[in-house]
Amino acid sequence: MTTDTRAAAAQAIAGVLQGGSLNALLPAALETVSSRDRGLLQQLCYGTLRLYPRLYPQLQALLDKPLRSKDSDIEALLLLGLYQLEDTRIPDHAAVAASVGATRALKKDWARGLCNAVLRRFLRERTALAETLGPAARCAHPQWLYDALQTDWPEDAEALLQANNAQPPMVLRVNAQRASREQYLQRLADAGMPAQAGALAPEAIYLEAPADVALLPGFAEGLASVQDEAAQVAALLLAPGPGARVLDACAAPGGKACHLLERHPDIALTAMDVDEARLQRVRDNLQRLQLHATVLCGDAARPPALLPAEQFHHILVDAPCSASGVIRRHPDVKLLRRPEDIPALAAQQGAILDGLWPLLAPGGTLLYVTCSVLEAENSGVIAAFLARREDAESLPLNVGTPRAAGNQILPRPGGPDGLFFSLLRRRAKSPA
Incomplete structure (x- = not known):
């Protein structure tokens, strides 16, 4: 078992870079870290991939030469390092140090200096790098999808781009055979889980904060399910x-x-x-x-x-x-x-x-x-x-x-x- 969360995240992201699905890769990655670090691992994976179209061109500008295909884990580590510096509350020095330290867990000590140099250069040049990005990359979308949204939804494209980059809510569906929505909202309130009713579907409930399904009242007994x-x-x-x-x-x-x-x-x-x-x-x-x-x-x-x-x-x-x-x-x-x-x-x-x-x-x-x-x-x-x-x-x-x-x-x-x-x-x- 590795206890290095960033190394585990880098390996999962590398799997996606090689064509794998995050849904298939993430469960195994979560098993390699302690329970207290699983939330951070998920944040690093989802956040890095969410911003990938913006992070990737900046990373290429920071590298003197492209990384070899066998070093996709180092490429992923650099990307998640950039994500931490650009879009999280993790202090810059901690993000750099932790990312550099993960090279050892990946058994690639040679990348230690590279990782340190790339991330520190990004901190110095981030404003100039951002100015080189085109509209699609600034919105963290691949060019083809950005163009398709502009064509299909010209009046709604900006809102769609923002929604795609937002963290999704956790939504429940109350089992109408077992409880009413009002009854289950009360169960959630009693359990200290603030929530509100949805506007489109009569069984929908939005949790104020995501929660492990094992903590949801009556989940194992079938009172509710997770469904958008x-x-x-x-x-x-x-x-x-x-x-x-x-x-x-x-x-x-x-x-x-x-x-x-x-x-x-x-x-x-x-x-x-x-x-x-x-x-x-x-x-x-x-x-x-x-x-x-x-x-x-x-x-x-x-x-x-x-x-x-x-x-x-x-x-x-x-x-x-x-x-x-x-x-x-x-x-x-x-x-x-x-x-x-x-x-x-x-x-x-x-x-x-x-x-x-x-x-x-x-x-x-x-x-x-x-x-x-x-x-x-x-x-x-x-x-x-x-x-x-x-x-x-x-x-x-x-x-x-x-x-x-x-x-x-x-x-x-x-x-x-x-x-x-x-x-x-x-x-x-x-x-x-």
């Missing part, structure tokens, strides 16, 4: 009736499926996902919340043959996407996504809609959801689908900002994530 308020809107929009057959086609980790069952315990719900490993999260959530659903591994673009045509009254499609609406929760998106990913994702989203549509009963509805704010993945996908399906029609929604073929909730600091919704109905067959 915008994600909770999906169950409100789908609104299945008693006895309805519902398919959650991209269900993992199960938040929306469980919310549907909490609000409508008498529906017959099938939770499907293409990833068998992630389906275990669905099963775990169902068990903790004492809910029942049929759990099935299958590809939504090519549904299993055991799902008959026209079987479901409602289908929920939480489609794989760029995650451009939840960057504040997944800052590694700024590094891992590329502009060429968007057309590929749009094609995948269209294939999922085409694959699932035959399973929807005439008169039934399909709710298409993404955690993206990019038109190419949202209205663009829905407009193309409507153009090739004569039996599909778009229904109006009363949420967020109306778009060409759906509605968008935009992310905002202290508020919900950015999600897109489009509700489609399959027209009933004409009498013969």
